[in-house]
Amino acid sequence: SVRWARADALWTLSEQVAVAAEARRQRMQAAIEEGAARSADRIAADTDIGFARLESERARATLESAREDLGYLALLDLPEDARPADAVLETGVPSSPAAGEDSGLRALQEQQRAAQASARVHDHAFAPVIAASAQAGVQGNMGNVFPLYRVGLSISVPLWDGGAEAANRGQAQARVAQLAAAATQHERAREQKKQRGALIKAQAERRIVLSQQLVQLCSTRLSQLEEAYPLGAASFTDLVAAKSALSRAQTELVLAQATRAEASLELY
Numbered sequence: 001s002v003r004w005a006r007a008d009a010l011w012t013l014s015e016q017v018a019v020a021a022e023a024r025r026q027r028m029q030a031a032i033e034e035g036a037a038r039s040a041d042r043i044a045a046d047t048d049i050g051f052a053r054l055e056s057e058r059a060r061a062t063l064e065s066a067r068e069d070l071g072y073l074a075l076l077d078l079p080e081d082a083r084p085a086d087a088v089l090e091t092g093v094p095s096s097p098a099a100g101e102d103s104g105l106r107a108l109q110e111q112q113r114a115a116q117a118s119a120r121v122h123d124h125a126f127a128p129v130i131a132a133s134a135q136a137g138v139q140g141n142m143g144n145v146f147p148l149y150r151v152g153l154s155i156s157v158p159l160w161d162g163g164a165e166a167a168n169r170g171q172a173q174a175r176v177a178q179l180a181a182a183a184t185q186h187e188r189a190r191e192q193k194k195q196r197g198a199l200i201k202a203q204a205e206r207r208i209v210l211s212q213q214l215v216q217l218c219s220t221r222l223s224q225l226e227e228a229y230p231l232g233a234a235s236f237t238d239l240v241a242a243k244s245a246l247s248r249a250q251t252e253l254v255l256a257q258a259t260r261a262e263a264s265l266e267l268y
Contacts, residue, residue, distance in 0.1 A: 002265065005084035006258035007066040011059040013250050017243070018052040024226070024239060025049060031230040041236040048240055089257040105186050112179035118172045197266025204260035211253035218246035 025045040031037035071078045135150040222242040228234035 001070060001084060002258055002261045004063075004066040004070050005089050005261070006254060007059070007063040008084050009089055009254045009257075010251065011056070011063045013247070013254065014052070014056040014059040017247050018049070018056045020243065021045075021049045021052040024243070027226065027230065028236060034230070036230050036232050037236070044236050044240070048243075089254065089261060105183060105190075108179055108183040108186060112176060112183060115172055115175040115179055118175075193266055197263045200266070201260050201263035204256050204263060207256035208253065208260065211249060211256050214249040215246065215253055218242065218249045222246050 025042075025048075028037055028041055028045050032039050032042065067078050067082065133150075133152040222239070222245075225234045225238050225242050229236070229239055
């Protein structure tokens, strides 16, 4: 879903850039008719619009692929007008770890307990086994019926099995040690994953602050040039450079927000 939100934000941004390029061309056309701009700038404006439309189409293709992949993973068909929640990138997903136990760790612990039980069974392989039996009922013979009672007690003492039980016990104990090591490694990997996610999230938040500041500066610069262009105080090249700088700053902001959202998911 973060990939879908990132693709949607970049496509929205590219659409805004294309619309802004159209508006600049209209203002430039008016400036040409008034004699405040050169007619040669019209070709540059048309080229600018062409690149903006091409970038918008590329972003749209990425968005369509992300929506298709999400629908496949979620086992549902997302409608064409479906949009991701804005909060995914703007505020990120909740950073607090989800409540609940680690199913992978629990599985390892259950396997470890089963291996320990198996080892204990092998520890008592040569212990004496006492068995008792009892029988009660009636028995008949030649028309005579009489009660029958029978009680038995047996003791079995294993003497030697050629080392089979010792081998089984060693194998079970080795399995216990292996599972204990796997559980410890699993816990360490999970903790390292959380620490890494927290670090990446903090780094992304720093980039978000810088990107937001840069977007504001580039927006102000572009507005100033757009006001100066009809007066002949700025060239169309200046406008294109300012537009590119703003687009780059906005793209960096979206990418940093997406990184923050992905890192937040690592904390779960």
